[in-house]
Amino acid sequence: MENHxxxxxxxxxxxxxxxxxxxxxxxxDDILILERDSQLGGILNQCIHNGFGLHTFKExxxxxxxxxxxxxxxxxxxxxxxxxxxxxxVDKDKNVTYVSSEDGxxxxxxxxxxxxxxxxxxxxxxxxxxxxxxxxxxxxxxxxKLTNIDGExxxxxxxxxxxxxxxxxxxxxxxxxxxxxxxxxxLMPYSGGLKRNIVQCLDDYDIPLKLSHTVTNIKxxxxxxxxxxxxxxxxxxxxxxxxxxxxxxxxxxxxxxIPENELSKEADVEIxxxxxxPVVNESLETNVPGIFACGNVLHxxxxxxxxxxxxxxxxxxxxxxxxxxxxxxxxxxxxxxGGLVRYTVPFKVDPNRMDENTIVRFRVxxxxxxxxxxxxxxxxxxxxxxxxxxxxxxxxxxxxxxxWITPETKEILVETEAA
Amino acid sequence: MEKFDVLIAGGGVTGAAIAWQLxxxxxxxxxxxxxxxxxxxxxxxxxxIVHAGYDAMPGTLKARLxxxxxxxxxxxxxxxxxxxxxxxxxxxxxxxxxxPALEELYQRGLSNxxxxxxxxxxxxxxxxxxxxxxxxxxxxxxxxxxxxxxFTLAISMAENAADNGVEFFFNTPVETIEKTETGWLVNGExxxxxxxxxxxxxxxxxxxxxxxxKIHIRPRRGEYFLFxxxxxxMASHVLFQQPTAAGKGVLITPTAHGNLMIxxxxxxxxxxxxxxxxxxxxxxxxxxxxxxxxxxxFNQVITSFAGLRAVPEGGDFIIGENADGFIDAxxxxxxxxxxxxxxxxxxxxxxxxxxHPGPNENxxxxxxxxxxxxxxxxxxxxxxxxxxxxxxxxxxxxEKVTEGSIxxxxxxxxxxxxxxxxxxxxxxxxxxxxxxxxxxxxxxxxSETLNIPFDEVTKSTKGSKIITGRNKEDIQ
Numbered sequence: 001m002e003n004h005x006x007x008x009x010x011x012x013x014x015x016x017x018x019x020x021x022x023x024x025x026x027x028x029d030d031i032l033i034l035e036r037d038s039q040l041g042g043i044l045n046q047c048i049h050n051g052f053g054l055h056t057f058k059e060x061x062x063x064x065x066x067x068x069x070x071x072x073x074x075x076x077x078x079x080x081x082x083x084x085x086x087x088x089x090v091d092k093d094k095n096v097t098y099v100s101s102e103d104g105x106x107x108x109x110x111x112x113x114x115x116x117x118x119x120x121x122x123x124x125x126x127x128x129x130x131x132x133x134x135x136x137x138x139x140x141x142x143x144x145k146l147t148n149i150d151g152e153x154x155x156x157x158x159x160x161x162x163x164x165x166x167x168x169x170x171x172x173x174x175x176x177x178x179x180x181x182x183x184x185x186x187l188m189p190y191s192g193g194l195k196r197n198i199v200q201c202l203d204d205y206d207i208p209l210k211l212s213h214t215v216t217n218i219k220x221x222x223x224x225x226x227x228x229x230x231x232x233x234x235x236x237x238x239x240x241x242x243x244x245x246x247x248x249x250x251x252x253x254x255x256x257x258i259p260e261n262e263l264s265k266e267a268d269v270e271i272x273x274x275x276x277x278p279v280v281n282e283s284l285e286t287n288v289p290g291i292f293a294c295g296n297v298l299h300x301x302x303x304x305x306x307x308x309x310x311x312x313x314x315x316x317x318x319x320x321x322x323x324x325x326x327x328x329x330x331x332x333x334x335x336x337x338g339g340l341v342r343y344t345v346p347f348k349v350d351p352n353r354m355d356e357n358t359i360v361r362f363r364v365x366x367x368x369x370x371x372x373x374x375x376x377x378x379x380x381x382x383x384x385x386x387x388x389x390x391x392x393x394x395x396x397x398x399x400x401x402x403x404w405i406t407p408e409t410k411e412i413l414v415e416t417e418a419a
Numbered sequence: 420m421e422k423f424d425v426l427i428a429g430g431g432v433t434g435a436a437i438a439w440q441l442x443x444x445x446x447x448x449x450x451x452x453x454x455x456x457x458x459x460x461x462x463x464x465x466x467x468i469v470h471a472g473y474d475a476m477p478g479t480l481k482a483r484l485x486x487x488x489x490x491x492x493x494x495x496x497x498x499x500x501x502x503x504x505x506x507x508x509x510x511x512x513x514x515x516x517x518x519p520a521l522e523e524l525y526q527r528g529l530s531n532x533x534x535x536x537x538x539x540x541x542x543x544x545x546x547x548x549x550x551x552x553x554x555x556x557x558x559x560x561x562x563x564x565x566x567x568x569x570f571t572l573a574i575s576m577a578e579n580a581a582d583n584g585v586e587f588f589f590n591t592p593v594e595t596i597e598k599t600e601t602g603w604l605v606n607g608e609x610x611x612x613x614x615x616x617x618x619x620x621x622x623x624x625x626x627x628x629x630x631x632x633k634i635h636i637r638p639r640r641g642e643y644f645l646f647x648x649x650x651x652x653m654a655s656h657v658l659f660q661q662p663t664a665a666g667k668g669v670l671i672t673p674t675a676h677g678n679l680m681i682x683x684x685x686x687x688x689x690x691x692x693x694x695x696x697x698x699x700x701x702x703x704x705x706x707x708x709x710x711x712x713x714x715x716x717f718n719q720v721i722t723s724f725a726g727l728r729a730v731p732e733g734g735d736f737i738i739g740e741n742a743d744g745f746i747d748a749x750x751x752x753x754x755x756x757x758x759x760x761x762x763x764x765x766x767x768x769x770x771x772x773x774x775h776p777g778p779n780e781n782x783x784x785x786x787x788x789x790x791x792x793x794x795x796x797x798x799x800x801x802x803x804x805x806x807x808x809x810x811x812x813x814x815x816x817x818e819k820v821t822e823g824s825i826x827x828x829x830x831x832x833x834x835x836x837x838x839x840x841x842x843x844x845x846x847x848x849x850x851x852x853x854x855x856x857x858x859x860x861x862x863x864x865x866s867e868t869l870n871i872p873f874d875e876v877t878k879s880t881k882g883s884k885i886i887t888g889r890n891k892e893d894i895q
Contacts (some may be wrong), residue, residue, distance in 0.1 A: 010740065035815060086813035097797075101808035105801050123853035125645070125722025132695040133724060135878035135885055139855045144857055151872055152886045156893060178893035221692060222882030238698075 004109050006030035006322045008096045010087050010263065011116035013042020014304050015295025015311040017070035019114045022315030028322055031109065033074070033081035036097050040074070041067030042118055043141070044304065045147045049169055050231060051196075055305035063295075066304060072356060087117075090267040092288050106131045112290045112318040115264055115278065119257040119296040120167070127255055128159075131218030133226075135394070140254040142168040147173055155250025159227040160184040161215045163191040163198070165302060165393075167254020172201035181205070182246050185213040187236055191369045192256070192393045194302055216243060218251060227251050256298045257277045267291060274343040277300040280348040281332060282358050284314040285321075289328070292318050299345050299361070302395050306361070310345075326353060331407050338415030339371075340364040349412070351405040358400045362414060364390045370419035376410055377404045391418065422610045423447045424774060426603070428593045428625055429617035430454070431752050432573040436451060436763030439576035442489035442583035443784075444767070444776040447621060449609065450577070450585060453592035453621075454880055456840045458573040460619045462756070463843065464694065464726025465641070466683060467569045467674060468657055470754040471508060471561030473528025473536060480736040482531045484765065489563055491760040492572075494888055499579055500788025501571035502675040508564030508657035509544070511711060513554045518663055524661075525559050535562040537560040550653045552713050564657055568675040570754055570843035571789075574833065576760075579786040581832035583779060590881065593618070596628050602744050613770060615746045620691040620729045622737075622749035630742045636750060638691045638727040641683025642700035644708075645718040647851050651677040658711050669707040671715075676846065681708040683717065688727065696725045721851050725855060728752040738765060745769070764791075789845045790824050813858040816862070817850025829868035838862065839879035858885070 010014045012035030020033050037192040039045065044052070047063025054060060057069065074081065090113065097107045121139040136155055138146075143154045144166060144219055156179050158169045163186040171181045184202060189212050191198055203208050210229065216238045217228040231242035259277040261269070270279045270287045278286040278293040285292050294314035295307045320326055329350040337344060344362045368390045375383035375398055382404050390396060398414065405412070427434045441448045452459070469492050475481035496503040510522045521538065526537045539560045545551055547560075581587055597604040602612040616625045623636040650809055651673050660668025671681050684700045701723055706713060731737055731750025736758070740746050746769055748762050753860060755762075770776075790810065792800055802872030803823075804811040812821035828835040828844040835841045836856055838848060846853030847861050854861070862876040874886035 036816065048821055069545065084812060086816060088819070099800070099804070099811050099813060101804065101811035104804045104811055105797055108442045120852045121855050122723065123851075125853050128644070128696075128701055128720060130696045130701065130724050135883035142858060143856050146891060150859060150873070151890045151891055153888045153892070154886060156887050177890045217695075219695075222878075223882050223884070343565055404632065 003107065005032045006111045007032070008108055008110040009033045009114045009116055010090070010096065011042065011297070012037070012040040012081055013087065013116065013118050014044055014067065014070065014307050015118070015297070016042075016114065016116035017067070018308040018311035019116055019294055019318070020079045020313030021070065021077060022312035023319040024079055024317045028321035029317035029330070031079050033079065034085045034087050034096070035081060035083050038084055040071045040083070044277055046144050047169070048148045049173070053306050055303065056264060056308055057312030063173040070308070074111065079261060087263055090132055090263045092268045094290055099327055111322045112292065114314050114318050115269070115291065115297050116295050117260045117263060117297045117298055118208040119259045121253070122258055124253055127253070129215050129218060132220055134220040134223050136220065136250045137218065138250070138252055140170045140252045143170055143252050143306040144173065147177055150167040151382065153177060158182065158250045158252060159215075159246050159361070160252045160254060162186060162255035163193050163209060163252055164254035164256060165193040165197050167252060167301065168193045168197040168201040170252055170254070171207050172205060172257050175205050175207070176179050181207050182248060183207070183229065184209045185215060187214045187232060188212070190391055190393070194280055194393060195391070205303040210402065214238060215251065222262045224249050224251055234329065259297045259300065261297060264293070264297070272343065272347065275345070279347045281329060282327060282346050282354050283317040284310065285317065286373075290321055293338065299343070300391065304397065321388065329353065333409055336411060337362070337415045338413055338417045340366050340368055341414050344414050349400065349405065350406055351402065351409065352401045354405065356402050358402070359397050360400050360414060361395055361397045363395055364416060365394055367391045368416055368418065372419070373398060374415050374417055375400065375413065376415070378410055421449070421608055423449045424611065424776070425613045425615060425770060426451065426605055426609055426611035427615040427617055429619055429622070430457045430577065430587070430861070431460050431619050432458065432569060432576075432756055432759040433619070433639065433748050434617035435573040435577040435580070436759040437617055437748060437766045438580035438893045440763035440767035441770065442585050443779050443782040444771070445779050446770070446774065446776045449588060449594055450580070451588045451605070453590070455589045455836055456879070457577045458570050458843065459879065461726055461729055462569050462573050464643075464724050465569055465756055466643075466670060466672065466680070467504065467566050467756070468508070468670070468672065469567050470563040470757045471528065471536070472531050472533045473524055473559070473561060476753065477527065477530040480738055481754060481758065484532055484736065484761040485754040486533060487764070488758040488759035491764070492567060492757065493563070496762060498784050499575040499786045501575040501696070502568040503565060503590050503651040504673070504675050505563070505565040506673060507560060508659060509539070509548065509558040509560055510635055510659045510661050511544075511551070511555045511558045511859040512661045513556065513710065515556055517663055520663070521559055521661055528561070533561060533563065536560070536646065537738065547660065548624045548654060548656060550712050551658070552711060552715070554710070554725065566657060566675045567756070569764070572756070572759075574789070574844060574885040575786050576711060578831055579784070579835050582786065583782050585702055587833060594814055594871070596625065604827070613746060613773060615748060615766060617748045620727055622747065624730065626741065626747055626788045632741070634737055634749060635732045635867055637730045637732070638683040638688045638693065639730045639752075640686050640688045640693060640700070640725050640727055642696050642704055642725045643680055643682030643723060644704060645674070645722045645724070646679040646716065647721050648677050650716050650719045653679055653712060653715070659706070660711060661892065662759045669704055671711050683726070691727065694725050696723050700725070708761065710785055715821050722853055734744055734790040736762070738762060740769060789827060791845070792821055792824070793819055814860050815847035815850060817852050820845050820857070822864060825864045826868050834869060836865065836871070837877045837879045837883070838885070839864070841865065857884050868889050
């Protein structure tokens, strides 16, 4: 193996694939995708439900179908990739070390890196749920892998904690495969998933969603025997007397996704405490020049279409960085957040490096009905858009126009305003 | 009918240590364990501390065996290749008023012959532990204390015993013990000259089946939090709180693998099955630990768990021949883990005095450790992959555990047979995602290596199957 590449992309899921294709189309030849699994496509391979690609391809695809569109592109563009290849270390000089059975240990120096490692699920342990620790407690994604890839049922009588999208999808899947899903409990007073998933995965199958509820006990020595859920108060503390014990053999957890940034941290990439992903500018570039980030490692998305879109941008800028160089940022303006806006990606923009239009994605911290999204540049309102409903489970976006921003601009504010 | 010289009941750290000591003698020895692996009871859920030995009252078995066990663990670690880190410990005093009691502890340590003890004052203490709360005024420093991986300590001793001829019978609870002319008949199928009771929480049941004078073991639960390795650097010694009238306090410690752990509580439970955590217990650990370090990163907790101590009524370990040919190693609560090798030695001495065996001429003291690629240099790892490409195939991404290590764990004289068995040996699934990604692949490797059907693979015990059936099987 040669020890230098113009661009190394870490992760061959939807983000890595789209970034690779875009970089190649932008004229970059010397690219390598490193994928730890035995095939490209990432977590899409186990998402056999449909609903992918409505924005990108204007049709409803399953996860594997959506992935294969990008895998085909990567193959047509003859972009090299290594499978079963786990990246162990990335440093700020852009040396990437990976291991695989075939290649052994390899270190590649890259001109640019795209971080596309995706995210992981929050485990039971992180939630400190009291009770025993028997078999039958799985993250929704693990259950999805067992059911959809291996064809094996991880349980028969199921309680689900958390209403993240994977949990909702698995409520339907487990039902279709012959299990009984008794209830989905959600700690917050609103769902963490998409509205369409609540309708199509719970309502259509008469599976109750209990908001402001959590698991307060798990019983069973060898296998789960029962799960107790209780209502919580406004401080998210269980209210005594509201407990209901569900006899069951399985508890699935869908309690949030955490971007996997252990490698990013080793390369001194600055990580946001809100997104748990890298702090990036308008070019999706991290604080380390030449290291870019996209997809769920940057911030957790709801729709893969937006991952692909974001990743294509990262790939394209990475190509430009290698081929032409992009000017070092001279004047980065932080995007401030107001109202219910928790964060924005990008976190900051440099007017000299902005495209004509920059998509700014964000999430809100609570449900807001009939409110507005406002964008102010130095106190002047540039955007004032009504939204029927905004919710933490649905990512929002606005378009920031280059013409509004000059090197003299001091402040950009993205905020929500109540109706 | 199988005939043995010695039958050990219990495959926790105590039973494993006894088997390990007896393996060097020319004896026919077997160990019966009710679960399907070593270290399934108290050994799997405790603090993993190698205590220095200042705590127990001079003259007790606890005092003597703790200091001896500590010495042995220092020597054994490189022969049996388990994970041990000689961190040293600090008993922290938070109030000048309590200083005399700390001095007393220091004196007790001297009486127990604990080496290297000294009191460290505030400035030095905070240099040793920069994250420590400002309230800490001084501490008793014990340089010989440390942290050990309790699973591999027990497993490595058991494996060495098995490699040297001790037979292990799993899923074999002791149900009956009958007196015979030459010794004991166990479960109607094992005949033995001597019976060793190392049954942990159930040791009183076995003892009381045979002995005149009854003993009583009470289960006392301890609950813990384990933090991500990112938080592991917050403490570099075992940090105890000085026991006061208000209670024994909780400890904060780096683990043998560099995580941070806090706990335990100490609550008597009704049954010996109450290994559940509780909201109250976890809240208590959280609150008490914050006295030692007031900014613990609770958002980096990766798991919480509970274990049961086997608390003897009299306070001291119960070790000795308490009926003819019936030897107890019972009531092994803290500092039981540290003391275990010394308990093994003590029980072996009793057995030698009874049976006068010669040495096992073929005894091999070394036990090969599991490969942890994190401990290898890049060059060493490269060579290993060339020899066996499975060591280049990553399975557990959080802890960096390769297929090679998992296969090895499933191929030993005492193989891992379950996800927890693999986890305790080579740490696949022990990391921050808590086996979310690697468990299906680990199940495949267990299934392939041990020739168990995929859907029969368990979490840790016979009834803990991961899979309940095939898709759509239950649809009419």
